[in-house]
Amino acid sequence: MSQAAIEALLPEVAELIVSALNLDIAPAEIEADAPLFGDGLSLDSIDVLEIALVISKKYGIQLKSDNEDNVRIFSSLRALTAYIVSQRTQ
Amino acid sequence: MNAVPLLAHGDSAAVFAWRPDGPVTVGDYLADARALAARLPATGYLLNLCHDRYRFAVGFAAGLLRGMTSLQPSSQSPETFRRLQDEYPDLIALCDNDTDVPDLPRFAFPSLDRAAKTLFAEGIPSIPADHPAAILFTSGSTGQPQAQRKTWGKLALNGQAEAVALGLDIKPHVLVGTVPVQHSYGFESTFLLALHGGCAFWAGKPFYPQDIASALAAVPQPRLLVTTPFHLSALLASGIELPAIDILLSATAPLSTTLAAEAEARTGAPMLEIYGSTESGQLASRRTTDGAAWTLLPGVRLEQAGDETAACDGHVEGRIVLSDVIELLPDNRFLLHGRHADLINIAGKRTSLAYLNHQLGAVPGVVDGAFFLPDEEGPDGITRLTAFVVAPGLTARQITVALRERIEAIFLPRPLVLVDALPRNSTGKLPRGDLQALYAEKVERAGHGRG
Numbered sequence: 063m064s065q066a067a068i069e070a071l072l073p074e075v076a077e078l079i080v081s082a083l084n085l086d087i088a089p090a091e092i093e094a095d096a097p098l099f100g101d102g103l104s105l106d107s108i109d110v111l112e113i114a115l116v117i118s119k120k121y122g123i124q125l126k127s128d129n130e131d132n133v134r135i136f137s138s139l140r141a142l143t144a145y146i147v148s149q150r151t152q
Numbered sequence: 153m154n155a156v157p158l159l160a161h162g163d164s165a166a167v168f169a170w171r172p173d174g175p176v177t178v179g180d181y182l183a184d185a186r187a188l189a190a191r192l193p194a195t196g197y198l199l200n201l202c203h204d205r206y207r208f209a210v211g212f213a214a215g216l217l218r219g220m221t222s223l224q225p226s227s228q229s230p231e232t233f234r235r236l237q238d239e240y241p242d243l244i245a246l247c248d249n250d251t252d253v254p255d256l257p258r259f260a261f262p263s264l265d266r267a268a269k270t271l272f273a274e275g276i277p278s279i280p281a282d283h284p285a286a287i288l289f290t291s292g293s294t295g296q297p298q299a300q301r302k303t304w305g306k307l308a309l310n311g312q313a314e315a316v317a318l319g320l321d322i323k324p325h326v327l328v329g330t331v332p333v334q335h336s337y338g339f340e341s342t343f344l345l346a347l348h349g350g351c352a353f354w355a356g357k358p359f360y361p362q363d364i365a366s367a368l369a370a371v372p373q374p375r376l377l378v379t380t381p382f383h384l385s386a387l388l389a390s391g392i393e394l395p396a397i398d399i400l401l402s403a404t405a406p407l408s409t410t411l412a413a414e415a416e417a418r419t420g421a422p423m424l425e426i427y428g429s430t431e432s433g434q435l436a437s438r439r440t441t442d443g444a445a446w447t448l449l450p451g452v453r454l455e456q457a458g459d460e461t462a463a464c465d466g467h468v469e470g471r472i473v474l475s476d477v478i479e480l481l482p483d484n485r486f487l488l489h490g491r492h493a494d495l496i497n498i499a500g501k502r503t504s505l506a507y508l509n510h511q512l513g514a515v516p517g518v519v520d521g522a523f524f525l526p527d528e529e530g531p532d533g534i535t536r537l538t539a540f541v542v543a544p545g546l547t548a549r550q551i552t553v554a555l556r557e558r559i560e561a562i563f564l565p566r567p568l569v570l571v572d573a574l575p576r577n578s579t580g581k582l583p584r585g586d587l588q589a590l591y592a593e594k595v596e597r598a599g600h601g602r603g
Contacts, residue, residue, distance in 0.1 A: 084536070086548070086567035106561045107359075108499050111386045114360055118390055124362040
């Protein structure tokens with residue numbers, strides 16, 4: 063998977079997160095490698111479901127809990143974006 | 153001594169649970185529970201942290217057989233575990249995965265040998281009705297968890313009453329729950345409803361829409377989906393194709409008639425709601441599209457004194473004052489008119505404005521501050537809190553970082569707005585109307601706010 067493709071999609075996914083969750087920050091302020099949960103953006107499980115929803119709408123990806131990679135997928139903006147790049151169907 | 157059977161199923165071959173590798177019969181369940189009971193150190197209190205609904209069920213029954221009480225906290229934070237250990241020093245934590253329980257005595261769920269299956273001839277065990285079977289915890293208005301003791305007899309009655317209210321006593325369903333089994337709604341509607349309502353349950357806890365569809369497909373009809381307005385609205389919004397659902401059940405937050413009607417149109421299933429609280433247990437049910445009135449569960453009674461309503465009788469432990477404003481109607485029916493001020497419920501998690509304001513005021517550098525819950529934009533969306541803070545020298549982010557240590561993430565303000573002063577009146581109070589005006593000026597006009 064191309065690092066360039068991930069890098070190119072980062073701003074779009076950041077924008078998606080900020081607008082879906084109505085976060086009080088600019089998309090560019092989300093650090094690509096900072097944790098989305100815990101000490102990073104402090105997202106919770108409600109946010110996960112909302113992000114999953116916009117991702118399924120925009121990229122045609124259905125997330126599943128039994129996917130062992132879930133923790134990794136939501137570990138950072140970059141990880142989430144990489145997952146989208148690898149799985150997107152639209 | 154009055155004793156109540158562990159479960160109401162009359163047939164050991166009846167299916168009690170569905171797991172990914174197939175059905176588990178009542179006989180299997182009893183055998184597993186007895187096998188675990190034989191190994192479990194009978195310490196008094198069992199902190200049952202099992203993620204798998206079936207393993208939770210085995211642990212709960214094994215604990216009952218050993219005369220133990222199940223501890224069911226509303227959060228699994230390190231702070232919660234510390235407090236539990238202080239109050240119940242002889243507890244053991246039953247874990248079925250790598251849940252981190254530092255400092256707690258941990259008992260890993262063992263692999264149970266079905267080959268040594270106990271004969272069903274031993275029958276269904278009975279438990280004394282007055283045995284303290286479980287302690288559920290609520291976040292009280294001070295934010296400190298309050299213990300709600302439940303006796304075995306009342307828990308069994310709750311399961312029976314819910315089954316009658318939903319018509320499951322006549323036609324048992326397979327229960328698929330998106331909610332955790334330890335919290336009151338999931339405990340009652342996926343576990344007690346199986347034990348004493350004659351139903352079977354899916355052992356997993358599907359989260360994403362695709363998970364819910366797969367879980368439903370893994371069990372036979374008739375199927376009942378036990379969910380919340382939040383999970384339901386995500387499920388419908390996903391637009392994925394759903395297996396047949398026969399009944400939809402929702403609780404923890406009000407469901408709008410719009411979402412209820414959409415859910416019924418999409419699935420063809422009646423959309424039912426349960427009203428209750430951790431303190432009182434389940435109290436009433438309704439079909440949302442039939443109108444606003446709720447019907448009390450069999451045996452339960454409401455009493456009113458002034459603007460205070462209390463629940464009693466049936467499976468209610470003692471007399472429980474409710475935090476909602478209620479209008480009684482004839483024929484065991486009533487209307488809900490919202491919660492008493494100050495109490496906050498976001499996605500089923502509860503706290504009070506007073507507690508949140510106290511935590512905000514305790515952040516070093518904060519001179520004054522107030523949390524504010526905007527008027528609901530839509531009952532199914534999750535309305536987030538706003539906070540107005542006077543803190544010269546601090547940034548909104550610094551304050552949020554400090555708050556994160558003190559309150560659950562779901563209550564963190566979005567946004568946190570720095571102001572020069574709060575609109576306090578001459579007695580120092582903050583009229584809601586003035587906060588609403590401040591919200592309109594600083595948040596809505598600035599383009600924040602959902603929707």
